Amino acid sequence: MKICYKCGKEAFKENLCKDHYIENILPSSLDIQIIICKKCNKIFYHNRWSNISIEKIIKNSLRLKNKIKINKINIKIPEIEIIFFLPELNQYIKKNFKLKIIKKLCKDCLKILGGYYEAVFQFRGKIPEWAINYIKSNEDFIKLERKKEGLDFYILKRSSAEKISKYFMNKNCEIKKSFKLITRKDGRDVYRFFYCIKF
Numbered sequence: 001m002k003i004c005y006k007c008g009k010e011a012f013k014e015n016l017c018k019d020h021y022i023e024n025i026l027p028s029s030l031d032i033q034i035i036i037c038k039k040c041n042k043i044f045y046h047n048r049w050s051n052i053s054i055e056k057i058i059k060n061s062l063r064l065k066n067k068i069k070i071n072k073i074n075i076k077i078p079e080i081e082i083i084f085f086l087p088e089l090n091q092y093i094k095k096n097f098k099l100k101i102i103k104k105l106c107k108d109c110l111k112i113l114g115g116y117y118e119a120v121f122q123f124r125g126k127i128p129e130w131a132i133n134y135i136k137s138n139e140d141f142i143k144l145e146r147k148k149e150g151l152d153f154y155i156l157k158r159s160s161a162e163k164i165s166k167y168f169m170n171k172n173c174e175i176k177k178s179f180k181l182i183t184r185k186d187g188r189d190v191y192r193f194f195y196c197i198k199f
Contacts, residue, residue, distance in 0.1 A: 030097040037106035049106040117154045119161030124150040125199040
């Protein structure tokens with residue numbers, strides 16, 4: 001009879017008992033560091049800030065042996081519980097890990113904190129609720145200011161402002177575009193863009 005070289009019990013596979021075999025083929029720790037924006041909860045992954053989930057990062061990072069599959073991931077930062085399925089044993093195994101979490105401000109939140117924005121939508125006239133809800137749902141929407149003449153929506157990036165503009169043009173809204181020189185940076189002019197929509 002072959003015995004486990006770690007504990008002396010009857011060997012199951014690879015000169016290990018069943019418990020030590022399972023221990024050997026499952027990850028012992030998660031060597032993953034998660035950087036999360038403390039304001040918007042975006043995650044820094046592959047050199048960019050995005051809305052990727054911690055669950056997806058874990059799945060992308062783990063290199064599992066013997067056709068082991070992840071059945072479920074329960075996250076309660078910094079604690080992580082992973083339920084693995086081992087096909088060769090037809091068995092589910094639960095393991096707990098700790099994540100390394102670093103909280104800092106992402107690039108966009110730093111800009112917002114500094115009062116930065118690239119575009120403003122100026123809603124005038126009898127403004128419909130759907131238009132307000134649409135622009136506020138954009139991920140680059142910063143804030144809404146109520147003015148005597150209407151509503152002003154501040155947008156972080158011009159690229160998002162252009163997408164919003166196209167949406168309203170498809171709704172047959174009349175849009176007047178203008179821009180204003182704000183400053184010069186690295187030898188180039190920096191503009192702020194305005195989109196006036198009358199309903």
